[in-house]
Amino acid sequence: MTQNTVHAYAAPSPKAPLERTTIVRRELGEHDILIDIKFAGICHSDIHTVRGEWGEGGHFPLVPGHEIAGVVAEVGPGVTRHRPGDRVGVGCFVDSCRACENCRAGLQQYCTGELGSVGTYGAIGRDGQVTQGGYATRLVVDENYALRIPEGIALDAAAPLLCAGITVYSPLVHWQAGPGKKVAVVGLGGLGHMAVKIAHAMGAEVTVLSQSLRKKDDGLKLGADHYRATSDPATFEELAGTFDLILNTVSADLDLNAYFGLLRTDGTFVQLGAPEHPLSVAPFSLITQRKAFAGSMIGGIPETQEMLDFCAGHGIAAEIELIEAERINEAYERVLASDVRYRFVIDAATI
Incomplete structure (x- = not known):
């Protein structure tokens, strides 16, 4: 050699x-x-x-x-x-x-x-x-x-x-996560667990949105204030209009319009994961409350x-x-x- x-x-x-x-x-x-x-x-x-x-x-x-x-x-x-x-x-x-x-x-x-x-x-x-x-x-x-x-x-x-760290840190800083802000993290994986830790350290109120409650104990230990299952329809009903910022850390095909419903007026949904297939957006799910659908990369x-x-x-x-x-x-x-x-x-x- x-x-x-x-x-x-x-x-x-x-x-x-x-x-x-x-x-x-x-x-x-x-x-x-x-x-x-x-x-x-x-x-x-x-x-x-x-x-x-x-x-x-x-x-x-x-x-x-x-x-x-x-x-x-x-x-x-x-x-x-x-x-x-x-x-x-x-x-x-x-x-x-x-x-x-x-x-x-x-x-x-x-x-x-x-x-x-x-x-x-x-x-x-x-x-x-x-x-x-x-x-x-x-x-x-x-x-x-x-x-x-x-x-x-x-x-x-x-x-x-x-x-993983910078991928979530950058949008948290850009969209001003901090005290008084409600932040949701979709998925508790490699990106998601870092998003929870960093958003918590910034002083935001953090909710994990995961398919099930299997990792709930972990999520709370990492700094999440709340942990909700997206497989439960009540999650989308009870949390409607709640969040200032949602970080989507998963690469799965999601019903984006359902998640847009969780944003408050002027809230932003940030796509971090890169699914293999295109995602569908209904314009009125954004227009009616001046919500934003954004992307961020490292x-x-x-x-x-x-x-x-x-x-x-x-x-x-x-x-x-x-x-x-x-x-x-x-x-x-x-x-x-x-x-x-x-x-x-x-x-x-x-x-």
């Missing part, structure tokens, strides 16, 4: 099980850092991508993983933001054009430049090569796209914050750092199940069966 060859787990083709392999990382550039990956979270997006559920094609073999926590091993000669030994994280993108209005505003996830926001895996970087993700032992990334992980958060529990570099610092300051981290790499395919099946509380994290030492 060459110095740049690292062990990884990759999907050789769409829908194929992941298998152990090696990949080659690029040479360390002027502003690059080399990260020894310690932990990598498993996101539902990884499963959607490697199974071709967001469109056929793509770049295979593919190493997924965009919830990455590790330690800086080496830095390029021009690096000023990080030093060897620093605890760092990498999230859903590893580059952007850096010049468009959104990039200049710190909204790199919404880059409108020619390069666009370059995904951590399955995208084409500025070097023309396909990006490969965090189910690996090492990663080379530009220093500007790595985050500082505060000492107050364990690295394994920090990894999911780089996607966060930029400044906001992601803000989220990590917020979580460290409030003692927030993901609830995880640490697994060895050989159990990745089993973990995928368990994610699909909602059999994880609440995020699988791969111990990269086992890769």
Whole structure:
């Protein structure tokens, strides 16, 4: 093996099980850092991508993983933001054009430049090569796209914050969740459990809307004030016109119009999960009370750092199940069966 060859787990083709392999990382550039990956979270997006559920094609073999926590091993000669030994994280993108209005505003996830926001895996970087993700032992990334992980958060529990954490933090901040606001979280999974923790820490009144009451005790322990089953028609009758903000964290096909009925005047329903099929909206379910149906995607570099610092300051981290790499395919099946509380994290030492 060459110095740049690292062990990884990759999907050789769409829908194929992941298998152990090696990949080659690029040479360390002027502003690059080399990260020894310690932990990598498993996101539902990884499963959607490697199974071709967001469109056929793509770049295979593919190493997924965009919830990455590790330690800086080496830095390029021009690096000023990080030093060897620093605890760092990498999230859903590893580059952007850096010049468009959104990039200049710190909204790199919404880059409108020619390069666009370059995904951590399955995208084409500025070097023309396909990006490969965090189910690996090492990663080379530009220093500007790595985050500082505060000492107050364990690295394994920090990894999911780089996607699940920022995905819910960003809309909670944007739609001003806080004291006096009633926030509902649809689904208590990888995203949902982080939404409950963060919204509670922001001072909002939090309600979990889950298909059943199976996880009610967990939801209340995580910080929810209320927990209601969406399989019970009384939930939609009794909570009509209640919420200022609803975060939909699930990727299932929902009756959106029923959920819009839970919003108060000027309330907002934010779609975070990305279902395989289009969803149907009846315009009058929004028009009559000036309700909004919005979307949100992760966060930029400044906001992601803000989220990590917020979580460290409030003692927030993901609830995880640490697994060895050989159990990745089993973990995928368990994610699909909602059999994880609440995020699988791969111990990269086992890769």
